[in-house]
Amino acid sequence: DTEVTQTPKHLVMGMTNKKSLKCEQHMGHRAMYWYKQKAKKPPELMFVYSYEKLSINESVPSRFSPECPNSSLLNLHLHALQPEDSALYLCASSQEVRAGNEKLFFGSGTQLSVL
């Protein structure tokens, strides 16, 4: 199994809603990532988890809250988002976080629209 599975595929939410994005992988990878991608732009790193611990937060606003319940799961909790947060949210995993040569496996993403 070389898949990273993300749910839901599409999400529409209001600015007062609370929602969560979910990501799962069963490749035994110990590093998991959240990226945000706006249309016609490259993915931008948000968070990195290594061995279930948050190792990088790229100055992401607190309305985005990541959680790694176990080595296979990664969640992104959303609260009080703004319309400019509308984007494709990509989850990725890699075997480890180390020498800077890890290949990332990406999920298909959640297309989020904030109204």
Add this chain to the structure above:
Amino acid sequence: GQNIDQPTEMTATEGAIVQINCTYQTSGFNGLFWYQQHAGEAPTFLSYNVLDGLEEKGRFSSFLSRSKGYSYLLLKELQMKDSASYLCAFYRDAGNMLTFGGGTRLMVKP
């Protein structure tokens, strides 16, 4: 500084060859990646170069020159399904932050 530059868009004809260039600057280099991304889909890994030279993988080849901070992706025998964005990337600060260039949108025409 650390940055990556690629052309924004390219157009090529089915059956032809196209070369997508990428120039980069980084203080700690651990290799350069190429990913392919179809619209609305996940990026998928194409190649990784850490040594100078050409790596060939079927219709796709990737080249690296570390001294020039330059890489290219060569696509041969273009097919319509090759229409996608092609992203070059490296790990920023030789750490664990994979940083992407802006991507090159390739359109293959009949």
